[in-house]
Amino acid sequence: xxxxxxxxxxxxxxxxxxxxxxxxxxxxxxxxxxxxxxxxxxxxxxxxxxxxxxxxxxxxxxxxxxxxxxxxx
Amino acid sequence: xxxxxxxxxxxxxxxxxxxxxxxxxxxxxxxxxxxxxxxxxxxxxxxxxxxxxxxxxxxxxxxxxxxxxxxxxxxxxxxxxxxxxxxxxxxxxxxxxxxxxxxxxxxxxxxxxxxxxxxxxxxxxxxxxxxxxxxxxxxxxxxxxxxxxxxxxxxxxxxxxxxxxxxxxxxxxxxxxxxxxxxxxxxxxxxxxxxxxxxxxxxxxxxxxxxxxxxxxxxxxxxxxxxxxxxxxxxxxxxxxxxxxxxxxxxxxxxxxxxxxxxxxxxxxxxxxxxxxxxxxxxxxxxxxxxxxxxxxxxxxxxxxxxxxxxxxxxxxxxxxxxxxxxxxxxxxxxxxxxx
Numbered sequence: 001x002x003x004x005x006x007x008x009x010x011x012x013x014x015x016x017x018x019x020x021x022x023x024x025x026x027x028x029x030x031x032x033x034x035x036x037x038x039x040x041x042x043x044x045x046x047x048x049x050x051x052x053x054x055x056x057x058x059x060x061x062x063x064x065x066x067x068x069x070x071x072x073x
Numbered sequence: 074x075x076x077x078x079x080x081x082x083x084x085x086x087x088x089x090x091x092x093x094x095x096x097x098x099x100x101x102x103x104x105x106x107x108x109x110x111x112x113x114x115x116x117x118x119x120x121x122x123x124x125x126x127x128x129x130x131x132x133x134x135x136x137x138x139x140x141x142x143x144x145x146x147x148x149x150x151x152x153x154x155x156x157x158x159x160x161x162x163x164x165x166x167x168x169x170x171x172x173x174x175x176x177x178x179x180x181x182x183x184x185x186x187x188x189x190x191x192x193x194x195x196x197x198x199x200x201x202x203x204x205x206x207x208x209x210x211x212x213x214x215x216x217x218x219x220x221x222x223x224x225x226x227x228x229x230x231x232x233x234x235x236x237x238x239x240x241x242x243x244x245x246x247x248x249x250x251x252x253x254x255x256x257x258x259x260x261x262x263x264x265x266x267x268x269x270x271x272x273x274x275x276x277x278x279x280x281x282x283x284x285x286x287x288x289x290x291x292x293x294x295x296x297x298x299x300x301x302x303x304x305x306x307x308x309x310x311x312x313x314x315x316x317x318x319x320x321x322x323x324x325x326x327x328x329x330x331x332x333x334x335x336x337x338x339x340x341x342x343x344x345x346x347x348x349x350x351x352x353x354x355x356x357x358x359x360x361x362x363x364x365x366x367x368x369x370x371x372x373x374x375x376x377x378x379x380x381x382x383x384x385x386x387x388x389x390x391x392x393x394x395x396x397x398x399x400x401x402x403x404x405x406x407x408x409x410x411x412x413x
Contacts, residue, residue: 049309
């Protein structure tokens, strides 16, 4: 997956400024609507369906990328 | 020629009380109406009054059906009532409605408990009853009052659900074509806890602790007797299951996507529908979005959207329409119909 595109799109979802891998998601608007949008984004970018419950445990973009890898496996 | 079950007519009824996005904005204060409309596609929801039960909505829809078609009460010999908000634990609400509607006493009447997939399940039963000559005229009524289950402080579901009833007449016509079917049906009870009213039945009685209102991390309030929905989990389920159901149905029907004239999915919310449409690869002009003035009315969304498409001339006699229901359970069902 194109990591830079993921970060750019995720920043748009969170309505935050530029994101780094370790920036807390809660710096942006990390609500249930943002989670739905993130599930849709990941599904579109890499055809992976993330569990909503697992996604809600993520605190940084890196956590989400790790979750994608775990889900793929 | 053989006997093929067909949808003869659909009618629906919406309660008079409306809940608009502006109403919600006034109530919640910090509400971003435009964002919620953008995601849900809903502006107005119809809400049952305090004395209005699902059976009342269903009876009103059936009376409209009788007025709009050749079906009369005395000719109905099988009533299927699909609801998750019955009037009583017992008797079956369908039995109460048999009397309210003046259906003959030789009419069979049963309730089925399904939500968003309920209309497709009802059609599968109606087709089987008609084509096996058990019934001649099946009246399939879907109606729910989910808003009764919703805590006023729970925005996650209050923005989405509305109340409605729909009545559909299914009977046999002499035809060499399949007018309802084939079907793809499925269940995954692992998702039961993600869309649930937990308390009030035998498993969790309505005790004081079940009535205790709690606030979740998103600031939504509810108790165990209220509707709870884990939106992200439901969304993940639909992204996984609905495209697979569509592919399976096309295979069973031995047709390609291009041979389907119109797609009517359960009207969950616009965001979810658009994601599904893109993922499956359906052209927007062949894909129904019918939410703005009704909201998500559970098992009634498909018949309401179908009849709206017929009224608008989007589909007409001969159109092949795919119907797909999915949600609470988890439960899903998909079928093809031909409009007659």
